[in-house]
Each structure stands twice: as C-alpha cells, then as structure tokens.
Amino acid sequence: MSDNDNDREMPSEEEREFEENWPVFRATVLPGMIKAMHERSARTNARFAALRAARESSLQPIEAFDTMNVFNNEVRRARSATTRRPPTKLLGKRKSPDVDEDSEPIDSADNHSAAKRELHSSPEPIDAVGSRSGKTATTRHSGDKAPRGNNSDRHAPVAKKPKLAIELPPASTSRLPSAYTDSDTEEESSCDEAQAREPVPRSSSPPAEQRSSSPIVTASSSVTRPPALKKGKVAVPSSPAEDVSTWTPAPRRTARKGTDLANASTITTPGALSSVQRAASGDVYRKPPPPPLGMRPIADKGKSKMAPLPPPPPRPAVKKAETAPALTGKDKASGSKGVKNPPLVLPTMKKAASTPVASVSTSKSASARPTAKKAASTPATSASTSKPAPAAAAKKKAPAKKNAKEKPPRLVPKEYARWLIENRETKCRKCPEKDKHLKGKRILFISIDFTTATEGTRNKMRLLLEYGAELLPEWNKDYQPNVIITDCRNANQFVEQAGIKSLDEIPEELPIVTWEWTFRTHRPHMDFPAFDERIPMIPGLTKERIAELDAKPKKTREEIRRMLGYDSNSSRESSPEPDHPPSFQFLPKEPIKPVAPVAPLVPAGSDPLAEFYEQARTERNAEEESPNGEGGGSRAMVRHGSDGKELKGFLCDGASKPQENCPNQDVIDKLVELQGLHEAKPTEDDKWRAFSLSKTIRALKEYPTRLKSEEEAKKIVGVGVKTAQKIMEVIRTGNLRRIKHERTEDIVVAQLFQGIYGVGPAKAREWYLMGARTLDDLREGKFGIKLSDAQKIGLQYYDDINTRMPRKEAGEIFDAIKRIVWRIDSQIVIEIMGSYRRGKETCGDIDVFITRPKDDGWTHAGILPRVFEKLHAAGILTEDLSMPEDPDALECCYRGLCVLPGGKGVRRRIDILAVPWESRGAALIYYTGDDIFNRSLRLKAGKMGYSLNQRGLFAGVVRDADRVKTNKGTMIAGASEREIFEILGVPWQEPWQRVRN
DNA sequence: GAGCAGTTTTA
C-alpha cells in the first residue's frame, strides 16, 4: 500500500455527517468487534488445524458409469482429438474469424503453438459502456502443463450426463478448504478491497515460491481480465511475450476491445512486472472499475449503482448515497469534499478529489467511482513502494509540500513513530473528539518499508494518532496492542517487517488487518484481514451477534454458525431468528448423511443386505407409499387442487431412498439408451417420449421384483401399453429393437454434438444437415459452421465439461471461492448446492448460491462483478459462458468454467446464482434439486393453484392461453424452504432425500 | 387433445 491510502484528508463534510449518525456505533460496536475478532481468530486457527487433519480422509467416489453405450466408442473416436489439452491453456479465442486456430489444442505437447494461437486471436470490439459487452477473458494457468489424460477413460458425454449406478450419500467425506495450504492463491488474489484499491505492491515482491507454487494465481491471471466482461469471449493474447507458460506477469490480455488491448500492450512490460505495475495496469483496463464497495444500501438498490450507504437509520437521500461510497474508502472523502481540510490534504487525496466531481451524481455514480479509484490507484503506484521517503516526498505534489512543510526526519518506521508521538502536538492535526473513532485503541502499524518510513507510512501513523489511537512504535506484547495494522500481505513479509521470528509470537486473537480497517469500522462485517494466516472465517457477524458473543464468549464455531442460522441439518430448531425462518438451513459442515440405512457402498449386486433392503422396500411400497405417478395416484391425501379435486401421488411427496439393486436393471439399461436417443432428436414429440421413458425408468429402479408380464408392467404408473411391451421385449429377448431403429447416424452424431456446451438437439441437427460428422469438423469450421462463444469453449473443453468431478474437488473449489467472497463481504451467505448438497459422490458442476441478509441495511447488489473479478484474478474462474444480464441485480446468475486452485487445470463447470434474501428458501429448493424433484414440486404447486419458481411460491398467477404470465400473483412464501414444503403439503425432505433421478 | 416447471441468457 502506499500513499494512496494514507493520503487521506480528514473527514469530509459528508463523512462527518455520517459519522455523527453513528456515534453509538463507534462507541459500542467497535470494542465488541475487536473482541469478537480476537475470539474468531483463535477459533479459526483451531479450525484450520482440524481441517488439515481431516483432509486426508475422504471417500473414494464410488461411481459406476453404467452402460458403456454403443456410442461411446464412436464418440470417443470421433472426438479423440479433442481431448488433449494444450499445456497452456488458452481459451477460446474470441471472435477471431479464423476459426481454425481451434485446432490448436490438438497439438498437445506444443506450448508454443498454444502461445501462437493466442496471438492470433483478434481483438474484439469492446463496449466501453457496459460491462455487458465485455468479453470473456480467459486465463490460463501456467501450471498445468501436463496434458491430462485422455479420453480413454472418459465417458462419452453422449446424451447428457452419464448416470451413476448408485447415488449414495456421502459417507464421511469431509469438505475442507484445501486451499488453506498455500497462501499463494489467495495471497495474490485475495486481496480484499484494500488491495484492489491500492494497487500497491503487496510486497515488493511476492515470495518467489509463491508464484511457483500456485501457477494459477499468476499475475497474468490477475491482471488479465477486465472486471466486467461478458461472457463467452475468450481471452486474446496480445503478444508473444504473453506465452503463458512462462510465468511472466503477462501483460494483460483481455477480451476487451482492440483499444484496450493496445493500451495494454503498451502499458505492460513483458518481463516481470512488479506487482504494483500489474495492479496499476489492471486498473487501466477496468472499464467500469468495480465499485469500491460491493454492496449497495438497500435503499438504492434499484437504481444507483453506487456504493454502499451507511446502514439503517437515516435513509440518505440519493445524494447522500453517493457520497457514502466515498466513506467507505478514502477515495470517497476526496471526491466529495476534497476541499475540506486543506492542511491535511494528502497527495493521494488530491488526485481522488480531482477526479470525479461527478461523484455527486446520482445513479451513475458508479462510473464516477471507478474513475476515482483509478486515479487514486495509479498515482499510488509511482509513489508507493520502496522509494526512500525523501524521494517519495519529492514526488508528491503540492499537497505534500503543504503538509510536509518541514521535511520529516528520515527515520525507520519505528523511530518515526516515536518521533511522531513525541511531536504529535505540532505534527498532528487536531481532530474533533467525535471523529476520534480510534480512541482508546492501541495500534501497532507495520509497514512494508525497507528503510526509512515512506510518506505513506508517515501519513498512516499520523492519521492513527489524529483519530485518537495510541500508536505503538514496535511489536512488544507488553504494550498490549488491540490491533495490528499492516501493509504486508503475507505472513513472511509481516514477520520480517515486524522483526519477529514467527507469526506465532503474535497472539492468535490479536487481529492483523489492513489499513482499510481503520476507516471502515462502520462496516462491522468487514474484517480486513491482512493475509491468510489470520483470516476470520465466520460470516454473518453482525452487531447483534457480536453482542451475543460478548455475552457468551465461549461459543464454539459451530454454535455460532447455528446461531447465525447456518444450522446444518434438520435440527435447526435453535434459530428462531425472525430473519432466519426455521426452515432456513444451510449445509451442514459435515457430509450429508442419509437418514436411514446407509446406501451400500458396494457395487450393485454384491450387497449382502440386498434382500433385506428389497424386503423393506416392498413393504413400504405396499403400506405407506402411494403410487407416485405424479398426480394420478389413488391414495387419499388431504390436499386438494384448485379445482377441488384431490391431489396425490406426486413424485415429490415422498423421500427418496437409497438406490439398490434392481431386478430389472437390464430393462432399465435399454430404456435409458432409448431415452438418450429420443433426447437427441429434435422434435417435441421425442422430447416427451424421453420424458415419458424417464418416468418408467424411475419406476423400474424402485420396482422390487422381476416383471413377468405386460399386464404387470402396465400397472406401474406412467407405464402404458407401448412401454410395457418394450419392457417385456427386453425381458424376453434381452433386446429392444426400437433402439436399433432409432440409432441412426444422424442421431449418434447429434448426441456427439450435444456434448458441447451450448449445443442442443436443434443445433446438432442443423450441423449434421450441413454435413458435419465429427468434432474436428466443427473445430475446423467446415461447412460454414459457426460456433457461439460458449460453444467454442464447450468444444475446447469437451472432455472436461463432460466429466464429473469428485465431490471432494467440488468442495475444495467452493471453499476457495467462499473465502474470497467473504473477504469482499463477510456477511454474504454462500453455499454449494446442486448434487453436492444432495450428497452425491460426484458432481457434474459446482452450483454456488449467494445471498445476504439485509438486516444491517446492506445487500449484495453490486458485489457480483467484484466476485467475478476476484475469482478470475485468483485463477479459479477461467472462462465465462454467460454473464448475468444485470450483474448488479440482487438476483442474477453466472455460468462459466473454473479450476481447482493448484490443481491440474481440469475445467469444471460452475454456476453462481445470487438471489434476494427474501427468496432464499425458494432458491434453495430450486438449486438443491434435483431437477425432477423440482418439476414435481412445481407441478404440484400448479395443480394446487400456485406457482413455484426460484423466487417463491405465488398465488393468483394468471396465465393466458399460451401459458404466458398475465399476472404475477402474490408471493406467499419464499424465505423458507420448510414453509413452502408445508404449504404444498409435501413432507419435509433433506437434500439427499430429494433425489428422483 | 391438452398438458407435461418455470425461469434466464444468448443470438
């Protein structure tokens, strides 16, 4: 960090005004916050240890891909080329007309080719205005050179997902944050806002090892993408120097338009850029630089994309809102009222001030902000780091002079601190008592200065004193500091600068935060940890919670989670919080376990208890189970449809049970094969035939005995005459002639093409008719075939995308994401959903759910762009497939590819869904799935006269003849999963009991 | 013969 931070004026008018509104907060909450931080730190460390220990034990996924369909071979053959992944990945190329470059991946071994290809890519027009148009950038990881395997072992993605033979509840898999190990990843990327704001060198040089260790984190990646890119586009390398394989902090490659690119190249230096440079340059590209703060006050939610407003009480007028942002960061102050205290004006401040006069504007303030940021950061760069104080001072502009009337003595930081303390009467500006929000705090500031205290350091120390803190010159536990503020961004650097032997010398409960902390005490949920080793991991710590914690300091982390409404499973009675409806529950930290008998972890057919299970199942079927035929059952249920008819037998009505052996497995296999063929066909009719078959397949999986006749089969709900005949044909002959009839070349090819993300039956058919038969045909652009951006990526990572990942990996990637998100806002509620939440041992993708309680006056609106930026910078997100239409909206969804930090670089699909707090329950239901369960639930809701979607349960929805909504209806539930289940008369089911597929 | 879930993003 550098001067920019410090360069801060005394509070502007707005700030003052704001501060006055919150005197209580300062006086009461801050202390609690510090205390809480202490506690959290301690707990966190313990937890890390536990996590590490637990890491080893993870279950091996037992997944049996069933039927190697006949197509697999063909498919495999056809796409053989695809598999190899270029050592360095380059992602899609953007709109480059020359489609051919795609071929690149083929030469797996050749890094250069990849690099070359990158060069080819042509720049794309950017749309300056909106982030909307941004293009996707891609990043690569330097690390993964190894061409991973080949397809041989993989399954053809043929029709959709390969099915598992067994879906079992996770045994003892534990999800742990693997990432903890290396600071690297986050180090680089995890900088929280502080860093974003101050592109200063986090360290003059990140420890070399860091780089090497985590390739993904490379600087290149961090710089690479402009924040608000749009999707699908691929990164475009700009110059040979960019060859990613070498770890150069690549010049930023962005998908951005030509102009940007041009700038980029000029700006960046091929060689090793200092982190400062990288950061700074990054800002250059930022079209609309992300707002300093991620959140927006609820009030503004609608329009002003501005920044955050101070919480609750005074509902600031629009205007105020704008100024607010400034508050958050130093920049703000400058922007709005830079003029204020001439005497204190710091250099940085100035710049900021100059910037956006516009800051005052309303809704558009967003734009202003970025500018401001940029201004601030850029300059900072120059002044920042190492330069000896004098030099720095010299550089400073006028303001500096002003302040530094007399040059401050050249002293090492701690000596300067002593000197400043002694001369505070003359060197420090008088600050109104009310502004001394650091009063009573003993603060130690550890700079990154190599020699004498730089101007930045001097200013920070001075400000600490001005704000009432008791400045401590050096580390000495006897001084009993309350908090340590540092510009260091990794433990090693900190240890060195603090003159200690190891971080262990600092009590775990003593917070080590960034400078940002100083001016953001009005945002209690922000922790501002300086580096990973001391990251508090407890989200949702609000003022109220802090108070509770103070009352009962001994709470364990788990207890706290529970209090916060994160309670794991069914037993969540403990959280009566109004905002946390009883049914609002998130994932258990521990792997989900099936209630009853744990599914056998042995391959189907070898379970010694199979008979027992079967018996049990049969009994259940007979006694308490209604024929879940989806509305057609005969059992008497209490629920009635909107028309008064009884409703029953919905698939969603009963909890699923662990899958066992099926007496009719051979039949199932054939029907599944036929289903896949129908799904690949383009007509609606085929779609519904497939749908119908899925019902039969599901029923057969549950059917306890070997079917003996068409009549018997027909008794199954969903099985009609035709299907019954098919069933018996398989049973009698072992074959299903219809399959051969359907399995024509066009369909097989369509299945192959549909394995490409973004390609469905229609597009596959279209391409087939155009003459394409193999993936290579598509790669080469034969027959004039054009792929969309997402399809290009889908084709490039064909195998990766069609391969399910181990549950453990999904958990690790998610943990890495979670940590980054919590740094942006620790109040964010983030969970991993989909098949992971249902306990599956393998996951087709990672489904991330994000929301945020608004009880503190803030929402998560606006943070997604920042989240994407950070995740890209961290090397986790690698390609974007589709971006939210309005990233600043409370509800939006993102789709892309990601990799496990430090992993092999295998691309994984990831979806991120953000929803408003009030919709969390409905969104949890939706995102937990499975899809069939959802459809069933929605079907039932519809039959009852309601409409269920990811936002809530609605009554009074009116649709016209074409089923188009005429009236939105009224939301009658949405915040609680349980409430929705209750209203629909569906017994509560844990995530793992919602498996219908 | 109508309905089979309901929605978002892309082109």
Add this chain to the structure above:
DNA sequence: TAAAAC
C-alpha cells in the same frame, strides 16, 4: 423468439 441451460 427459439434454443439451450439450470
């Protein structure tokens, strides 16, 4: 608006 995806 249709296609694809969740």
Add this chain to the structure above:
DNA sequence: GCTC
C-alpha cells in the same frame, strides 16, 4: 409416450 402417458394421463386425464
């Protein structure tokens, strides 16, 4: 392709 099945159900109402």
